[in-house]
Amino acid sequence: xxxxxxxxxxxxxxxxxxxxxxxxxxxxxxxxxxxxxxxxxxxxxxxxxxxxxxxxxxxxxxxxxxxxxxxxxxxxxxxxxxxxxxxxxxxxxxxxxxxxxxxxxxxxxxxxxxxxxxxxxxxxxxxxxxxxxxxxxxxxxxxxxxxxxxxxxxxxxxxxxxxxxxxxxxxxxxxxxxxxxxxxxxxxxxxxxxxxxxxxxxxxxxxxxxxxxxxxxxxxxxxxxxxxxxxxxxxxxxxxxxxxxxxxxxxxxxxxxxxxxxxxxxxxxxxxxxxxxxxxxxxxxxxxxxxxxxxxxxxxxxxxxxxxxxxxxxxxxxxxxxxxxxxxxxxxxxxxxxxxxxxxx
Ligand code: DAH
Numbered sequence: 275x276x277x278x279x280x281x282x283x284x285x286x287x288x289x290x291x292x293x294x295x296x297x298x299x300x301x302x303x304x305x306x307x308x309x310x311x312x313x314x315x316x317x318x319x320x321x322x323x324x325x326x327x328x329x330x331x332x333x334x335x336x337x338x339x340x341x342x343x344x345x346x347x348x349x350x351x352x353x354x355x356x357x358x359x360x361x362x363x364x365x366x367x368x369x370x371x372x373x374x375x376x377x378x379x380x381x382x383x384x385x386x387x388x389x390x391x392x393x394x395x396x397x398x399x400x401x402x403x404x405x406x407x408x409x410x411x412x413x414x415x416x417x418x419x420x421x422x423x424x425x426x427x428x429x430x431x432x433x434x435x436x437x438x439x440x441x442x443x444x445x446x447x448x449x450x451x452x453x454x455x456x457x458x459x460x461x462x463x464x465x466x467x468x469x470x471x472x473x474x475x476x477x478x479x480x481x482x483x484x485x486x487x488x489x490x491x492x493x494x495x496x497x498x499x500x501x502x503x504x505x506x507x508x509x510x511x512x513x514x515x516x517x518x519x520x521x522x523x524x525x526x527x528x529x530x531x532x533x534x535x536x537x538x539x540x541x542x543x544x545x546x547x548x549x550x551x552x553x554x555x556x557x558x559x560x561x562x563x564x565x566x567x568x569x570x571x572x573x574x575x576x577x578x579x580x581x582x583x584x585x586x587x588x589x590x591x592x593x594x595x596x597x598x599x600x601x602x603x604x605x606x607x608x609x610x611x612x613x614x615x616x617x618x619x
Contacts, residue, residue, distance in 0.1 A: 279334050290345045296353050313339050318612050323414055329406045363601035382475035383615040384485055384604055387592040388467055391487050393619035394511045395465045398545030405448035408435060414442050419527040419568050426527045441471035446528060449583055455573035460579060461493030478600045485588035501561060501582035505535050513540040520555055529562025529583055556594060559586040
């Protein structure tokens with residue numbers, strides 16, 4: 275049986291050229307070159323070929339096969355390229371499209387105020403000290419001149435852990451630890467920030483947990499004038515350079531004399547408004563000269579050395595500064611509330 279090789283070549287070439295995707299060309303490859311394909315079937319005719327023709331027939335089939343393989347290879351490469359280009363075109367990213375906004379966190383308003391106060395004191399050369407929240411009665415009360423049965427214990431309703439341990443009610447406990455630890459390394463100049471706890475019912479102005487910052491300076495010739503200058507600088511840095519301060523006599527067991535400090539109202543400038551309850555003044559912190567007995571208990575010679583201390587409530591300052599009227603806002607994790615403080619960071 276003779277074959278028209280040229281016609282076969284032409285037909286195969288045409289079939290291959292017509293395939294227009296990779297799936298189509300695979301079907302054609304199987305049809306032409308597969309085990310049961312056209313070329314295999316032509317080859318199987320070899321047995322019917324006269325002996326002297328076999329060689330030529332074999333050569334011709336081989337050539338047909340090779341040509342077909344070559345054409346397939348080229349066409350497959352072409353189709354792969356076409357599909358790749360198509361994919362690239364489809365996958366193009368539109369870089370002019372506005373990106374989805376990232377939600378990023380912010381510092382908590384209490385953190386912002388705490389850091390602000392810390393920065394003011396660090397600027398005056400103070401170091402920062404911390405202490406345990408589960409504290410010994412000894413540091414929270416005894417060393418602060420508040421022995422058992424002292425009526426001042428009633429001022430701070432306490433969460434007791436056991437007879438000796440409690441959740442500290444004041445950062446004054448850290449002050450007492452610092453005095454004890456540093457009594458041989460005077461002068462002392464530290465602030466002590468930290469959480470404190472009181473057995474209070476939560477309402478708009480009370481929280482069973484809040485943040486205080488204690489200040490302590492001990493050395494030779496430390497006087498009330500130093501305290502006053504420090505408080506003035508603190509008040510003006512926090513509430514504006516025109517603020518005045520006013521010292522009022524008060525009582526704390528660990529200071530003598532004890533003071534309550536008012537700052538002229540930053541809302542009305544002192545004329546009187548709802549924030550300052552028409553008085554022109556706002557109470558911001560407690561302070562005083564460290565009680566000589568407290569110094570002596572820590573092993574410091576109260577004839578030679580003196581000191582001042584202060585305690586400021588961070589929530590209170592933040593509420594005044596930002597005009598927040600309910601302390602519970604700080605602990606409610608309300609994102610809308612917290613987002614207001616982004617610009618203060
Ligand atoms: N510990 C006091 C309180 O929690 C605040 C305080 C007042 C601290 C006067 C002081 C101070 O260091 O001198 O109410």
